[in-house]
Amino acid sequence: MDSAQWDARYAGSPDLVWTAQPNRFVVEATTPLPPGRALDLAAGExxxxxxxxxxxxxxxxxxxSAVAVERGRELARRGGVDVTWQVADVTTYQPxxxxxxLVLIAYLHLPAPVLAPVLRRAAGAVRPGGTFVLVGHDLANLTGGTGGPQDPAVLHTPESVTAHLPGLRVARAGTVRRPVQTDGGSIDALDTLVVANRP
Structure with a gap:
């Protein structure tokens, strides 16, 4: 989907397209870190x-998506926090x-040749002592999980992410389970989680 399609998707929903709660793996990976400068790429709302x-x-x-960014601005205002918002395409954005x-990428799904340079630039934006975190739908989710994109060409594996993080030392890379509540009860989605550091 291009930015106009995402704008339409966000604008077409009176409620948040995604929850206002942070991703559980982002919380887990970043809670031990001392606050500093953070970059959230493909931040959505x-x-x-x-x-x-x-x-x-x-x-x-x-x-x-300018619509998503505007929603984010309003959420931040209501929450009493300051965030610097930028409308930009991460496939060409130069951090x-x-x-x-901290550089964070959560649920950014692009074909591998498009995603690889995004990952390399994201890795280059991590300063010495800093942390990179990526979480997104895992390829295994197609057969062993629920929800998410159904195109295998845009799904992650730990190996496909860690292959494009020059200069970073991988601290964790694997497939993790994320419970999703459905009408039939709780079903696990399978996500790729990668945490890496610059020495």
């Missing part, structure tokens, strides 16, 4: 960016090299 800002991080949130203590 800003649930993770706003949560990080509430914990004292100086957050820049980037998304190519500040060595500029961030």
């Amino acid at each position: 800003g649930r993770n960016a706003i949560w990080l800002a509430g914990r004292g991080w100086q957050v820049t949130a980037v998304d190519f 500040e090299a060595d500029g961030y203590d």
Whole structure:
């Protein structure tokens, strides 16, 4: 989907398209970290960016949907937190090299040749001592999980992510289970989770 399609999707829903609560794996990976400068790429309506800002991080949130960014601004305002919002396409966005203590990518799904340079630039934006976190739908989710994109070409594996993180040391890379509540009860979705650090 392009930015116009995402704008239409966000604008067509009176409620948040995604929950206002931060992703559980983002919380788990970042809670032990001391607050600093954070970059949230493909931030959507800003649930993770706003949560990080509430914990004292100086957050820049980037998304190519102007509607999503405007929703994020309003959520942050209502939450009493400051986030720097930018409308930009992460496939061409050039983050500040060595500029961030945390770089986050949550549920960004692109074909591998498009995603690889995004990952490399994201890795380059992590300053020494900083952390990179990616979480997204895992390829195994197609057969062993629920929800998410159904195109295998845009799904993650731990290996497909870690292959494009030059200069980072991988601390964790694996497939994790995320309970999803459905009418029939709780079903696990399968996500890729990668946490890496720049020495």
